[in-house]
Amino acid sequence: MSDLRIAVLGVGMMGADHVARIGSRIAGARVTVVNDYVTEKAEQLAATIPGCRAIADPLDAIADPDVDAVVLATxxxxxEKQLLACLEYGKPVMCEKPLTTxxxxxxxxxxxEAELGKRLIQVGFMRRFDLEYAALKALLDDGGLGTPLxxxxxxxxxxxxxxxxxSMIVKDSLVHEVDVTRFLFDEEISSVQLITPSASPGAPEGLQDPQIAIFRTATGKHVDVELFVTTGVAYEVRTEVIGDNGSAMIGLDVGLLRKSAPGRWGGEITPSFKERFWLAYDIEIQRWVNAVRAGEQTGDYTDGPVAWDGYAAAAVCAAGxxxxxxxxxxEVEMVARDTIPGA
Amino acid sequence: MSDLRIAVLGVGMMGADHVARIGSRIAGARVTVVNDYVTEKAEQLAATIPGCRAIADPLDAIADPDVDAVVLATxxxxxEKQLLACLEYGKPVMCEKPLTTxxxxxxxxxxxEAELGKRLIQVGFMRRFDLEYAALKALLDDGGLGTPLxxxxxxxxxxxxxxxxxSMIVKDSLVHEVDVTRFLFDEEISSVQLITPSASPGAPEGLQDPQIAIFRTATGKHVDVELFVTTGVAYEVRTEVIGDNGSAMIGLDVGLLRKSAPGRWGGEITPSFKERFWLAYDIEIQRWVNAVRAGEQTGDYTDGPVAWDGYAAAAVCAAGxxxxxxxxxxEVEMVARDTIPGA
Amino acid sequence: MSDLRIAVLGVGMMGADHVARIGSRIAGARVTVVNDYVTEKAEQLAATIPGCRAIADPLDAIADPDVDAVVLATxxxxxEKQLLACLEYGKPVMCEKPLTTxxxxxxxxxxxEAELGKRLIQVGFMRRFDLEYAALKALLDDGGLGTPLxxxxxxxxxxxxxxxxxSMIVKDSLVHEVDVTRFLFDEEISSVQLITPSASPGAPEGLQDPQIAIFRTATGKHVDVELFVTTGVAYEVRTEVIGDNGSAMIGLDVGLLRKSAPGRWGGEITPSFKERFWLAYDIEIQRWVNAVRAGEQTGDYTDGPVAWDGYAAAAVCAAGxxxxxxxxxxEVEMVARDTIPGA
Amino acid sequence: MSDLRIAVLGVGMMGADHVARIGSRIAGARVTVVNDYVTEKAEQLAATIPGCRAIADPLDAIADPDVDAVVLATxxxxxEKQLLACLEYGKPVMCEKPLTTxxxxxxxxxxxEAELGKRLIQVGFMRRFDLEYAALKALLDDGGLGTPLxxxxxxxxxxxxxxxxxSMIVKDSLVHEVDVTRFLFDEEISSVQLITPSASPGAPEGLQDPQIAIFRTATGKHVDVELFVTTGVAYEVRTEVIGDNGSAMIGLDVGLLRKSAPGRWGGEITPSFKERFWLAYDIEIQRWVNAVRAGEQTGDYTDGPVAWDGYAAAAVCAAGxxxxxxxxxxEVEMVARDTIPGA
Known part of the structure; x- marks a missing residue:
């Protein structure tokens, strides 16, 4: 199967990140078109990617025959206009939030889209793909906490x-917890209350920060969200769900932490080396592939342990x-490395 | 630049895993040849991969003009023989441990390899690519713990x-800590002692398990390793380094945990959403690419939040x-979803 | 200085606990009078305590010349009536919550009490004495989190x-967080809102559980409290304060956990064996005192490591x-213990 | 029952600490005699304690009729000589380590002591009384980890x-792990090995620090101890036991942490407020007793929440x-505090 040819529209921070990701870490796809309202930015970026062009008009980019699918980071x-174009041309689109304004x-x-009868639009609520949120969702779906409350x-x-x-604290930050609530609970939010405590001395003049949001869902679940975007500390995203059969928390830098009857807290330990090191394997192979592809130039087709490391391990294990x-x-017996130039 | 064409030799658990990885998660590479001493296994696997053949003889597979690089999981x-063939044909090779026996x-x-004057061989000590080991290595290299002891x-x-x-506990398990020691300390191991406590009642008859290994490095650093391969619990790999300026531990399910003067323990918090969610973004895009490529068949070009989710988020944020x-x-105002068939 | 002679009024769960505490773990005090509206209960308890009488009327107990101070667990x-009696007789009183109803x-x-011109009444909000709350209070008072928000x-x-x-969830449970708020922030609460999500399926018919309380303090600080008294799990009391200069959490079974700029989380490590083991020393000495006092009867004046343990330690250290x-x-050289009958 | 009258011999750091402990936190005992080879030190200390004398000769102190039991911190x-005197006079003695040299x-x-036929000597291995070690011991005795290995x-x-x-690292530091090993495993240590890595650059000239001790017990259990007494960081005492049915660790600032099949890690949550707050109750009552006893002088018989705090709590709960x-x-309705002078 041939690679999916993608147009990335908008190559600011988010879009440029997607371009780099598709080029270096995503199998089965490549970026063939980039677009930005700052046309030079798109052109400069395109010049660094084999087989990629910049197209100045976003609607032309969507329509281009070299494009199978679109990433919208504009x-x-x-x-609105760009999504409608994607629908018109029948091109799948990964749309960064918001859908529209x-x-x-x-x-x-x-x-x-419903009239078209096929789902072409995906929205970029990426937390659903985070391993911790996915584990929490699985725990809820399995009934592990009973009824979430x-x-x-x-x-x-x-x-x-x-x-x-x-208001951007609501529309740009809180929107993630809106989706998390709907994703985890599989129901709609029916009312919202925003509470405004005294503003932080460290917040810019006029910014109401922190804010507390209170959701009530269709079935009466309670959700509260602390929004505080000028802490000066770090990025801290934490979610705790309490059910009638236990509670679980993610985002506390320790994976999913669960409390359950009778009086137990804890988590799961990795069952085998695959779960523990799968990402290390991915990184290892990706870096090796990259090194081999660059090897003609560098004369070094490795980016990791070399043959000498294999020899040294053998010598130590023999002594063991x-x-x-x-x-x-x-004692471990080994030749001195410098007796073998190039090793 | 065209994709790297890879032959995977040996498609047992490890090799099959590499085939799946390269096919679905590694950019810039594809598997064009597979080989296994059980020829049917290789043939069956090849049949599932577009553009991939099985070749019965591993040396033929290495020599094949359709092969740029080799993954050795035999x-x-x-x-030994296969590595020599790779060197002969000048083909880069990613060799699972051991280098030879x-x-x-x-x-x-x-x-x-040293005589050839280019590095073609990489050995599969994948822990060096694990994010926690990499963080520990960086901490040591930055002098964050002073002199490791x-x-x-x-x-x-x-x-x-x-x-x-x-003896496999030494050659198959301990070998990882051999490489970790050499990687983290950048020096060779000069002596090894294996201590054999009373065997676990749960260990098979005749297996000396647990074992304790003691390393002394060239400059006199002490390393001890508990090896216990029949715990019945899980996969637990933990490493703690103590220097004259603090200590750090990885593998305790909480990232790198550090102790430093004066009387502080702790870790780093993710500085921004990129560090926190980069993997979620990768997974999101990979799953979307896969869904789009399969969309012709399914009529669904998404594998994540759909347009309705974007609409619902907009409605909640407006109320917020x-x-x-x-x-x-x-109150949040939304139309009922079932009034829009297909949404 | 002679021991403080205390009357404990009300010897239900709480009061009996105070009687046991004063008898076995509190220096400088003893219980001389107990009282309960179930008079036999008080009499039975008094019979087990040297120098202690039961007095049937609580006001008589307060007035008794053998009583220097009163613990109110009625x-x-x-x-109200009992506190007024304490004030009338000028007797200090430790009053379990509520002050009155x-x-x-x-x-x-x-x-x-203010008219009397001396403070005689202490209220039993014991969380102020908990080591974690005290540490959090100290952190706030030192400005370690900046302005709490x-x-x-x-x-x-x-x-x-x-x-x-x-309503008891408010008056008996939430009342602790009322005091914690006032204690930590040194200011009054100016408004309260109770939110009632769907009740837990596990809660008894008619009990609104969980409840969410929202406080706003005099200076606009926001406090929310999740009250959930039928979790089936355990006793979980957690408090997190967020300031404009970092945040800190207690009650997560890891001591005080703090997040601060730039991107750091962590806690304090015990600076010396005193902080680590002071409670062990207290317990050791208390148990030894108790054993010695009972030694006449038992012939054993120890409740811990005996002389043999000292000998064994000496032998091992000599080998070390x-x-x-x-x-x-x-090899460690020791005589066999059974060669010394009685050792 | 009258208080146990204790002589504390040696009032350096450790002994003075015991004097303070017995005076302020231990029920049923008081210090009647103190002794030190620096006689003025003992005299100054005695002067601060009602009913306490300094006695210059330790053997006289032991013999004194005012002394029921002895704490040895010399x-x-x-x-040796002092313990023999205690045995001669039949006086119970709590002897700080070592028993003798x-x-x-x-x-x-x-x-x-065995000839006397009654146990008079307790040795000060206080770790046995630490709540975490006690929990680990209980877990082992209950078979919770299977056979410890x-x-x-x-x-x-x-x-x-x-x-x-x-050698003091062995005799003063390692001696605690000697006792911990014997306490937890209920068996003797049969051999010891000390390993000496390169010394820390931060260690004083001539001090072999760190050291690694290896024990083998009578039944073949393996124990290793890292001793590092000049870390510059803090006091870190950690113990992990691995059995054929799981492992548990204490000293990691999170209580007892346990790993067990199938793939679970975690700990216990406090079952009720008693376990969570018993120490807070003890501290509350001890501080109140101390305040009441000093009240005559200060006019304040409290050291904690006062009546106003009870009133404020009532007002908030009523609003709740x-x-x-x-x-x-x-809104919470309260009178202003300053309208009641003295409140």
């Missing part, structure tokens, strides 16, 4: 850009096996 | 296969902004 | 008695010092 | 006094109950 106000146009998009969330940033205003038999310390 | 005793042939391989390691498995014997202004609870 | 509705009489008590509390019980009703010199394993 | 070389005299003491210990100090030499009924925020 500013929110342009989404208001409720009415969002609903319009939903209706248009209450959820506490914290959403803290060290700092935000100067243009960030009080000898000690296992004798029970005594055994 | 049994250890075959490594004895010290003399390992040294021979090192010498042959002592290292404690545990290496526990829930269970091992029936053929696992006492209204509440931010009034301070009162605000 | 039901709340009787507090309504606001007006509580205020009356405050006024009467938000506090999250959880207050969970595995179960409550059958008579526990929805020999090994330190030789670097080799050294 | 230097080790004097223990060599193996032969320790054995002699064991024999003399291996134990890892760390014993780190930030710093040691200048006179501390290499009102909000529970209405679901709306309710």
């Amino acid at each position: 500013p929110g106000p342009t989404h 208001d409720v009415a146009t969002s609903l319009e998009i939903v209706k248009r 209450v959820m506490h969330c914290t959403h803290r940033n060290a700092a935000v850009p100067p243009y960030f205003d009080s 096996v000898a000690s296992l038999e004798s029970g005594l310390p055994v | 049994p250890g005793p075959t490594h 004895d010290v003399a042939t390992s040294l021979e391989i090192v010498k042959r 002592v290292m404690h390691c545990t290496h526990r498995n829930a269970a091992v296969p029936p053929y696992f014997d006492s 902004v209204a509440s931010l202004e009034s301070g009162l609870p605000v | 039901p709340g509705p009787t507090h 309504d606001v007006a009489t509580s205020l009356e008590i405050v006024k009467r 938000v506090m999250h509390c959880t207050h969970r019980n595995a179960a409550v008695p059958p008579y526990f009703d929805s 010092v020999a090994s330190l010199e030789s670097g080799l394993p050294v | 230097p080790g070389p004097t223990h 060599d193996v032969a005299t320790s054995l002699e003491i064991v024999k003399r 291996v134990m890892h210990c760390t014993h780190r100090n930030a710093a040691v006094p200048p006179y501390f030499d290499s 109950v009102a909000s529970l009924e209405s679901g709306l925020p309710v």
Whole structure:
């Protein structure tokens, strides 16, 4: 099967990140078109990617025959028109949040896609793919906490850009917990209350920070969210769900932490080396592939342990096996590395 | 740049895992040849991969013009001959441990590659690529613990296969800590002692389990390793380094944990959403690419939040902004989902 | 200085616990009078304590010349009259919560004591004495979190008695967080909101459980409290304070956990053996005192390591010092314990 | 029953600590005699304690009719003679480690006491009374880890006094792990090996620090101990026991942490407020007793929440109950505190 040819629209921080990701870590896809309203930025980026062009008009980029699918990382106000173009051309699109910037146009998009009869639009609520959120969702779906009743969330940033205003805390930050609530509980939110404590002395003049959001879901579940985007500390995203049969917390830097009757707390330990080291294997192979592809230039086709490391391990293990038999310390015998130039 | 064409030799558990990895998660590479001494296994696997053939003889597979690089996941005793073939054809090779099964042939391989004047061989000590080991290495290299003095390691498995014997605990398990020691300390191990406590009642008859290994490095650092491969619990790999300026531990399910003067313990918090969620982004995009490529068949080009989720988020945030202004609870207004068939 | 002679009024669970505590773990005090509205209960208890009498009328107990001070563990509705008696006789009183059962009489008590011009009444909000709350208070007072802005509390019980009703969750459980808020922030609470999510399927019919309480303090700080008293799990009391200069959490079974700029989390490590083991020393000495006092009867004046343990330690250390010199394993030489009958 | 009258011999750091402990935190005992080879030190201390005298000769102190029992905190070389005196006078004695300074005299003491036929001597291995060690011992005795096989210990100090030499690391530090091993495993240690890695750059000239001790017990259990007494960090004492049915660790600032099949880690949560707050209750009552006893002088018979705090709690809870009924925020009504002078 040939690679999926992707157009990335908008190559600011988020879009450029997607371009790099698809180029270096995603199998079965490549970026063939990039676009940005700052055309030079797109052109410079395209020049660094084999087989990639910049196209100045986003709608032309969507329509281009070299494009199978679209990643939308443009500013929110342009989404509506671009999404409609994707639907028109029948091209799948991965749309960074927000879908559109208001409720009415969002609903319009939903209706248009429904009329087409195929799902082309995915929205970039990436937390659903986070291993901890996925584990929490699985725990809830398996009934591990019984009936979920209450959820506490914290959403803290060290700092935000100067243009960030009080309503963006709702629309750009809280929106993630909106999706997390709907994802974890599989039901809609029916009412919202925002509480505004005294503002932090460290918050910019005029920014209502922190804020506390209170959700009530369709079946009466309670969710509270602390939003504090100028903590000066770090990025802290934590979620705790309390059910009638125990509670679980993620985001406390210790994986999913669970409390259950009778009086137990704890987590899971990795069952085997695969779960523990799968990511290490991925990184190892990806870096090796990259090194081999660059090897013609560098003369070095490795980016990790070399043959000498294999020899040294063999020598140490041989001494270890000898000690296992004798029970005594055994000296390791190895040639000096510098006797083999190039090793 | 075209994809790297890889031959995977040996498609047992480890090799099959590499085939799946390269096919689904590694950018810039594809598997064009597979080989196994059970030829049907290789043939069946090849049939599932577009553009991939099985080749019965491993040396033919290495020599094949359709192969740019080799992944060696064959049994250890075959490594020597296969590595020499890779060197002969000048093909980069990622060789699962061990390099070869004895010290003399390992040294021979090192010498042959050194004569070629280019590094073609990488050995599969994948822990060097684990994020926690990498963080520990960086901490040591930055002098964060001062001079490292002592290292404690545990290496526990829930269970091992029936053929696992006492010396395999050294050659198959301890070998990882051999490499970890050399990697973290950048020096060779000069002596080894194996201590054999009373065997666990749960260990198979004749298996000396647990074992304690004691290393002394060239500069006099002390390393001890608990090896216990029939714990019945889980996979627990833990490493603690103690320097004259603090200590750090990895593998305790909490990332790197550090103790430092004056009387502080702790870790780092993720500085921004990128560090926290980069893997979620990768998974999101990979799953979306896979869904889009399969969309022709399924009519569904998504594998994540859909347009409706974007609409719902918009509706909730609109209510949130209204509440931010009034301070009162605000009902969320949404159309019913089932009024839009297909949404 | 002679021991403080204490009357304990009410010897139900709480009062009996205080009697046992004063008798076995509190220096400088003894219980000379006990009282309960179930007179036999008080009489039976008094019979087990040297120098202690039961007095049937609580006001007589307060007035008794053998009583220097009073511990009040009687039901709340009787507090007012008993506190007034304590004030009348000028006797210091440690009053379990509530002070009285309504606001007006509580205020009356405050006024009467103020007129006396000496503080005789202490209220039993014991969390102020908990080491973790004290550490959190110290951290706040030292400005370690900057200006406190938000506090999250959880207050969970595995179960409550059958008579526990929805308003008791406020008056008996939430009251602790009321005091914690006032203690930590040194300011009054100005408004309260109780949110009632769907009740837990595991809660008794008619009990609104869980509940969420929202406080706003005089200066605009936000406090939320999750109250959930039928979790079936355990007793979980957790408090997190977020300031403009970091956050800290207690009650997560890891001591005080703190997050601070730049991107650090962690806690304090015990600086010396005193901080680590002071409680062990207290317990050791208390158990030894108890054993010695009972020794006449038992012939054993110890409740801990005996002389043999001292000998064995000496023998092992002697072998250790020999090994330190030789670097080799050294056998420990000891006589067999059973060659010394009585050792 | 009258208080136990105790002589404390040796009032250096350790002994003075015992004097303070008995005076302020231990029920049923008081210090009637203190002794030190620096006689003024003992006299100054005695002057601060009601009913306490200094006696210059330790043997006179032991013999004194005002002394029921003895705490021995004198230097080790004097223990033999003083312990023999305690045995002669039949006085119970709590002897700080070591029992005596060599193996032969320790054995002699064991024999003399055995001849007396009553246990008078307790040795100050206080770790047995630490709540975490006690929990680990209980877990082992209950068979919770199956057969214990291996134990890892760390014993780190930030710093040691200048006179501390290499063999004191064995006799003063390692001696605790000697007792811990014997206590937890209920068997003797049969061989010892000390390993000496390169010394820490931060260790004083001539001090072999760190050291690694290896024990083998009578039944073949393996114990290793890292001793590192000049870490510059803090006091870190950690013990992990691995059995054929799971492992458990204490000293990691999180209580007892346990790993067990199938793939679970975790700990216990406090079952009720008693376990969570018993120490807070003890401290509350002890501080209140102390305040009441000092009240005559200060006019303040409290050292904790006062009547006003009880009133404030009542006012907040009343508002809470009102909000529970209405679901709306309710203002708290309170008089201003300064309208009641003295409150």
